Amino acid sequence: MIPAPGSTSEVYRPNPSAIVVVIDPGHGGCLDWGVPNPYDNKVAKSEKADTLGIALALRDLLAAQGITVVLTRNDDSALAGDLYPPLGCQGAPFRDVNGDGVAGFGPSVPDSTRTRDELSARIDLANLARADLFISLHINSLTQNGVVYQIAATQTFYTDAFPWADASRRLASTVEADVVRSMGKAASYRRQDRGIDGAAPYLYVLKPPGSAPSSPRRGLFMPAVLSEVGSVSLKAESELLATAPGREAAARGVYDGVVDYLRGRARAARIDALVPAGEAGVAPQPAPGAGPPYWPALVPSSGALQLRLTNTGTASWPAGLQLASGWHASAKPYLAAAPARLQGAGVAIPQLGPGESVELSVTLPAPPSGSRQVAWITLVASDGASFARDGSVALQLATASP
Ligand SMILES: [Zn+2]
Structure with a gap:
């Protein structure tokens, strides 16, 4: 302990x-x-510059309070490739991250191809980091048929189709309310609160996994929101969001929303593998190649695994918690859902208080032989209340690298 x-x-x-x-x-x-910014479509006032500025300010606020922060990007780069010399783009070659057999950008490639691979890489990064929360920052432009509505507004999306929809909805509510409050204080003009929306089928990054081209093959495993923190369709807001105080106001709002959310999260767990080699920090490092960049760590060949379980909620864990695991054959980086059969590890889990950890040695059941196998390791509560409902992400480990 x-x-x-x-x-x-x-x-x-x-x-x-x-x-x-x-x-x-x-x-x-x-x-x-x-x-596009309807008033000044230069890179300094682009959505990508605003969202990065807000993200870096939010990172600083959270990191100053000891929170572990993983950014999907901390500069003006892409995870799944950005090489297109006809437009002067000299990034890395494109990768097929979602495994749909297509990758890239150009006249003969549908526009969605690059976006889907890029967003899939961001999903994979969050899932393998076993993030407690995923917060996607965006800026809106309220236009219709070429008409710019000169309105400043905040709106936050989540997806109500996951088992942890209640947690996502709560996170969306706290983020929306606190961004509206914080941006309202910074703005010298009227702003709208457009509320939260749980049915966002067009937002690829928030969608449940599926086999349709418009669905990610692997969906986010944790409460996730996409917040349109502001809108550049009002000129004054487009100017405010290009300044440090404007970006800090948006970041402060999201930060307050995260604080409010976590204070109300009673039950949560973090499961870490103390893998002897290869676990360099929380976020996985990108693998080389033309496929998915992010892969889980490997199971030690002995099968003996050292795990650290941490209570990351505000209430003590109940009695009767079980560690459970299962294997599933996959050539994909990791599993999109729990295997059909999970087996108890037969290890007693202590009733940890908030912030307490326990380190356990467990031996996973031997993986079925043959193809590459992925282990899914999770906590199951005897009282029927699932940790997954609060978005506690299963640990996944594989028997082989890409
Ligand atoms: Zn956007």
Whole structure:
């Protein structure tokens, strides 16, 4: 047992570094500027520049409180390729991340191809980091049939189709309310609160996994929101969002929303593998190649696994928690859903208090032989209340590299 380190963090006092927040600055790279600014469509006022500025300010706020932050990008780059010399784009070659057999950009490639691979890479990064929250930052432009509606507004999307929809909805509500409040204070003009929307079927990054081309093959495993924190269709707001105070106001709003959300999260768990080699930090490092960049760590060949479980909620864990695992054959980086059969590990899980950890040695059941196998390792509560409903992400480990 490892006691909660304790801290003065206003986000999560018992053990702030055990909380992982993925911040996704919408768009980015040479090809994807985001929504056009109707007043000044230069890169300095592009959506991708605004979202990165807000993301970096949000990272600083969270990191100052001890939270572990993973950015899907921390500069003007893309994860899934950005090489298109006809438009002067000299990034890395394109990768087929979602496995649909197509990748790239150009006259003969549908526009959605590059976007889907890029967003799939961002999903994979968050899932393998086992993030507590995924926050995608965007800026809207309210236009219809070429008419620019000169309106400043905030709106936050989530997806109500996941088992952890309640948690996502709560996160969307706190983020929306706090961004509206914070941006309202910074603005010298009227703004609209456009509320939250849980049916966002057009937002690829938030969609449940599916086999349709318009669905990600692997969906996010944790409460996730996409917040249109502001809109450039009002000139005054487009100017405010290009300034440090404007971006800090948006970041402060999202930060307050995260604090409010985590204070109300009673039940949560983090499962880490203390893999001897190859676990360099929370986020996976990109693998070379033309396929998916992010892959899980490998199971030690002995099968003996050292795990650290941490209570990242605000309530003590109930009695009777079980560690369970299952194998499934896959050539994909990791599994999009739990295997059909999970087997109890037969290890007693102590009733950890908030922020406390326990390190356990477990031996996974031997993987079926033959093709590459992926293990899904999770906590199951005896009282029927699933940890997954709060978005506690399963640990996945594989028997082979890409
Ligand atoms: Zn956007």
